[in-house]
Amino acid sequence: MYGWVLLFFDLCRFRKGPQDLPYSQALLLSSITAYAILGFLMLYIESGWFNAIMQVSVGALLLLAFAKIILLISRKPGRFVQTSSALFGTDALISFFAIPIIAGMTTGRVSMLSFAAMVALMIWNWLIIGHILRHALSETFSFGLGIAFLYIMASYWVMAQLFP
Known part of the structure; x- marks a missing residue:
């Protein structure tokens, strides 16, 4: 288990691929x-247990569907398990780091430091997803970033529609 966590940290530091x-x-x-x-804990801070469970469930389904579809389109379906593991594991690590920041922000005192930290985590998450997709799809980093950006925007849109 500890070895897996180290692998996810290496993914987040762009030293390993899926x-x-x-x-x-x-x-x-x-x-x-x-x-x-970790997603539940992060969302529970702001939205309560039922909404957190629903959002985590929809988020997981979106991520699984995205990985499956993008790998089928690129004719690399055999990479689904490793790619999905990488996407879920790195997202869990980002969520782990985001929980204390979000908890601090919900107290009503949003400092520039906490805001900057959240923006930094969001950008880091985008870069990590792009890095994973670059390797999974055997494409350039800029291509991976573009696909990651489209996924992030689409998932935010779906979540905003389902959980206004």
């Missing part, structure tokens, strides 16, 4: 579980 993760259903399930727990 191909460096083992092809493991157990790792995918563990990554989804970590994503769900």
Whole structure:
């Protein structure tokens, strides 16, 4: 387990790609579980337990569907388990770092430091997704960033429509 966490940290630092993760259903399930727990904790701070569960569930389905579709389009469906594991695991790590910032922001005192930290985490998350997609799709980093940007914007739009 500790080895997997280190691999996700290396992914977040752009030292490894999704191909460096083992092809493991157990790792995918563990990554989804970590994503769900940390995502729930992050969302619960602002929206309550039911809304947090619903948003985490929809977010997980969107991420799974996105990974499946983008890999099918690029004719690389065999990379689904590793790519999905990488996306869920790195998102869980970003959520882990975001929880204290969001908790501080919900007290009503939004400082420039907390705002800057959230923006930095959002940009870092975008870069990580782009990095993962670059490797998963065997494309350039700029292509991966473009696809990551489209995914992020589409998922924000879907979430805003479902949870106004």
